[in-house]
Amino acid sequence: MNNLVKELKTTIKDLLARKGRSFLTILGIIIGVAGVIIIISLGSGAQSLVLGQITKLGSNLVGVLPGKSNENGPPTAVFGVQIKTLTLSDINAIKDKGNVPNATDVAAFVSGNVTIIAGKESVDTSFTATDGSYVRVQNTEMTKGTFFSDEEGNSGANVIVLGYDVAQNLFPNGGEIGSVVKIKIPNNNPAAGDVSGSVPFRVIGVQKKLGTVAFQNQDDQVFIPFSVGQRQILGIDYVQFARIKVNDGANVKSTMEDVKRVLREQHRIHDAENDDFFVRDLADAIKLLTSITDTLRVFLGLMAGISLVVGGIGIMNIMLVTVSERTREIGLRKAIGATRKNIRNQFLFEAILLTFTGGVLGILFGILVSYLVALGARFAGYDWAFIISPFAVILAVSVSILTGIVFGLYPALKAARMDPIVALRYE
Amino acid sequence: MLIELKNIIKNYVNGDVVTRVLRGINLRIEEGEFVAIMGPSGSGKSTLMHTIGFLDRPTSGAYLFDGENTENFTDDELAKIRNNRIGFVFQSFNLLPRTSVLDNVMLPLLYSGTKISYENRAKKALEAVGLGERMDYMSNQISGGQKQRVAIARALVCDPKVIFADEPTGNLDSKSGATVMNILEKLNKDGRTIILVTHDMQVALHANRIVTIRDGEIISDVLVPEKDRVHSKEVKEDE
Numbered sequence: 001m002n003n004l005v006k007e008l009k010t011t012i013k014d015l016l017a018r019k020g021r022s023f024l025t026i027l028g029i030i031i032g033v034a035g036v037i038i039i040i041s042l043g044s045g046a047q048s049l050v051l052g053q054i055t056k057l058g059s060n061l062v063g064v065l066p067g068k069s070n071e072n073g074p075p076t077a078v079f080g081v082q083i084k085t086l087t088l089s090d091i092n093a094i095k096d097k098g099n100v101p102n103a104t105d106v107a108a109f110v111s112g113n114v115t116i117i118a119g120k121e122s123v124d125t126s127f128t129a130t131d132g133s134y135v136r137v138q139n140t141e142m143t144k145g146t147f148f149s150d151e152e153g154n155s156g157a158n159v160i161v162l163g164y165d166v167a168q169n170l171f172p173n174g175g176e177i178g179s180v181v182k183i184k185i186p187n188n189n190p191a192a193g194d195v196s197g198s199v200p201f202r203v204i205g206v207q208k209k210l211g212t213v214a215f216q217n218q219d220d221q222v223f224i225p226f227s228v229g230q231r232q233i234l235g236i237d238y239v240q241f242a243r244i245k246v247n248d249g250a251n252v253k254s255t256m257e258d259v260k261r262v263l264r265e266q267h268r269i270h271d272a273e274n275d276d277f278f279v280r281d282l283a284d285a286i287k288l289l290t291s292i293t294d295t296l297r298v299f300l301g302l303m304a305g306i307s308l309v310v311g312g313i314g315i316m317n318i319m320l321v322t323v324s325e326r327t328r329e330i331g332l333r334k335a336i337g338a339t340r341k342n343i344r345n346q347f348l349f350e351a352i353l354l355t356f357t358g359g360v361l362g363i364l365f366g367i368l369v370s371y372l373v374a375l376g377a378r379f380a381g382y383d384w385a386f387i388i389s390p391f392a393v394i395l396a397v398s399v400s401i402l403t404g405i406v407f408g409l410y411p412a413l414k415a416a417r418m419d420p421i422v423a424l425r426y427e
Numbered sequence: 428m429l430i431e432l433k434n435i436i437k438n439y440v441n442g443d444v445v446t447r448v449l450r451g452i453n454l455r456i457e458e459g460e461f462v463a464i465m466g467p468s469g470s471g472k473s474t475l476m477h478t479i480g481f482l483d484r485p486t487s488g489a490y491l492f493d494g495e496n497t498e499n500f501t502d503d504e505l506a507k508i509r510n511n512r513i514g515f516v517f518q519s520f521n522l523l524p525r526t527s528v529l530d531n532v533m534l535p536l537l538y539s540g541t542k543i544s545y546e547n548r549a550k551k552a553l554e555a556v557g558l559g560e561r562m563d564y565m566s567n568q569i570s571g572g573q574k575q576r577v578a579i580a581r582a583l584v585c586d587p588k589v590i591f592a593d594e595p596t597g598n599l600d601s602k603s604g605a606t607v608m609n610i611l612e613k614l615n616k617d618g619r620t621i622i623l624v625t626h627d628m629q630v631a632l633h634a635n636r637i638v639t640i641r642d643g644e645i646i647s648d649v650l651v652p653e654k655d656r657v658h659s660k661e662v663k664e665d666e
Binding site for chain 2: 017
């Protein structure tokens, strides 16, 4: 043990005597390990960000979308296909307490892109047409005014709630509440011929600043009552999706079954195989997202792992050069009593020490970069968590040591097998 | 008897060509002797020294070291003998570069497994060659003569019975060479066996016995009369 420590000390001295080359030798390992750390950290950060945003909505929400999808696949609507099988009468059937007893609120949605005009100002934004219950389903908060009531939502009053940024753009000087804005009817509205080119709305509220969620600016949108948006603006008669708030998290699964039963009755479907809708809770969404981000992380981690192997090959090359450069030294060491094992250990130690140092530097560098990214993301308004998993650190250190053993062994054995006389005569 | 070679044969085989380097060497060296091995290039004197110094194994023949037959010794056992029972001094010094004088001298102790303080022994060995005050110098900061003295200290540090010196003055000027020979003489006087390989008669005459080898065979083995022996005085090096 005493000698092992001494050998290690000698190796450290040797490596420090060649600082420049030692650093270049381990650069590949530094980059590889830093890559692993950064990818795992950013992956965890992004995952927690998205999951945090989803759970912020509340875990007792159930979503209903038209079209069939398999259990874990993405919704059909993701691909831009409009499916018209979900209708207002379906929503009303779900709202019926006798059908779905545990649903406290149901909000139907349609959405699209429109131009809003207020005086001389005009803004292109997206609108969401929904029920007054939205405010309870989504836990929305207002900075000015109120959201429209259930009555206003049901009667189709021409009232509008502005997102924070939209309000800022249309009313740079304030005074939104009570003002009238106009929404231009999009050209693709099949009913456009029957109504005038724009619909006036009275502003009754401005939403609190929300920032960006899932890569969408939540402040760049407006809300109008469901029937106005559906009929007058879009000129359609179907529902794009609906969200249902359940009275208790424990009742989510039974409520999903209730909703499915109601919709099958509505659509006269007898076999679940033929469902033309699907019902999903947040647990499903979280499972789906987690599986996507996990796959992505494993994939990127593997890429970083490959760069570690490349770094290891770099170590092997330099170690082979070092061994042949130090042939005379090896000969001398053997002449004064070094055994094969001594020589093998010397070069193996050197390789492991190099990769270990590379691993530690890589971890520090990776943590620094991950931290800077987290700072940047927070600066940009994301609720980004800076996560360094101890697992990733342990993995990086063990892989870098393993790299040293694997790629240092061949040069070390080559050195150990040298014939002392040949080595001493080597020029 | 410290060293006893019985009909040592060494052949190098290269494809179909067999080179007979040592053709039946018989040699006995007593403890405390100062033997010079002489011979022209290619005579086999280096191979003979490598064989006696356990750097190489003979093709056939018996080698008794300190009464033990070494024929069946493992590589590790031979490494152990090289480590603490013999010491080597080479023509080209072979010090580790970028390493201090003290660390160079301590190197054999690293492989010895001894628990005695490395530093004290290394310092003592350096004092024995008159370099006690240079131990913190880097090996490339000292002169050739000093390098060879460091190499002698390194050979001494494990307190071996025999020191092998392969052309120890070959790369040195006459003053430094004289100092090195003076040190070897002193070590011999203290009872250590010295085996010296050289082709320089003036150097060989420091020994009390000269073995001449040619074409792999010993052609003469003579004792040097005391009156013919050369003794080097310690020369003050002015660096």
